[in-house]
Amino acid sequence: PLIFVLNGPNLNLLGTRQPEIYGAETLDDIEALCAETADALDLAIDFRQSNVEGELISWVQEARNHAAGIIINPAGYSHTSVALMDALLASDLPVVEVHLSNIHRRESFRHLSYVSRAAQGVICGLGPHGYALALRGIAGILAQSEQ
Ligand code: DQA
Numbered sequence: 001p002l003i004f005v006l007n008g009p010n011l012n013l014l015g016t017r018q019p020e021i022y023g024a025e026t027l028d029d030i031e032a033l034c035a036e037t038a039d040a041l042d043l044a045i046d047f048r049q050s051n052v053e054g055e056l057i058s059w060v061q062e063a064r065n066h067a068a069g070i071i072i073n074p075a076g077y078s079h080t081s082v083a084l085m086d087a088l089l090a091s092d093l094p095v096v097e098v099h100l101s102n103i104h105r106r107e108s109f110r111h112l113s114y115v116s117r118a119a120q121g122v123i124c125g126l127g128p129h130g131y132a133l134a135l136r137g138i139a140g141i142l143a144q145s146e147q
Contacts, residue, residue: 001042001068003138005034005131006059007049008075014100022100023127030128037132041139053077053084060087069094069138071131078103078113088118094141096134099124 007027010017015026031047038045046067050056056077063070070093077084078099088095095118102125103110116122121137123130 001142002044002046002066003038003069003071003135004059004063004067005031005045005047006056006070006072006074007047008056008073008077009051009053011073011075012049012051025128030131033128034131034135037135041135043135043139045135053081057084057087060084060091063093064091067093068142069096071096071098071134071138072115072119073098073100073131074113074115078115079109080114082114085114085118088115094138094145095119096137097122098130098134100127100130101125 011027014022014030015024027049034045034047048059050059056074060070070088070091072088072095074081074084074097097113097115097119103113105125120141123133126133
């Protein structure tokens with residue numbers, strides 16, 4: 001099964017962007033971790049990043065016809081985008097939301113994620129490892145739905 005792994009705005013800057021919050025690993029490092037983890041789980045991934053809200057929404061719509069699940073770090077759009085939430089709700093796919101940082105430990109405007117309302121599970125605060133856990137979670141959901 002193919003899983004879309006979607007990354008929102010500013011995540012292309014990982015490694016140099018506020019490393020005290022987001023760590024030293026780059027988005028390429030995270031992609032490599034995802035590829036390795038997916039391989040071990042017999043999943044394939046399509047790993048993408050965009051700074052544009054509408055592009056993320058189009059990818060979610062595309063996933064509907066092409067993927068078995070979505071892992072998404074919506075970054076800043078988590079806290080603002082009803083449209084991204086709506087696209088995920090319409091996808092009818094299992095969705096796992098990931099944040100590198102623990103959003104609940106940070107500013108109050110980060111405590112609400114619209115995207116969480118469309119997610120089966122949410123992982124935050126575990127850095128890049130959260131993506132690997134999300135892949136495991138999706139694999140578990142898919143295995144269960146096959147039964
Ligand atoms: C983030 C948390 C968001 O609040 C923030 O806007 C980001 C990254 C995270 O991965 O910790 O850009 O999604």
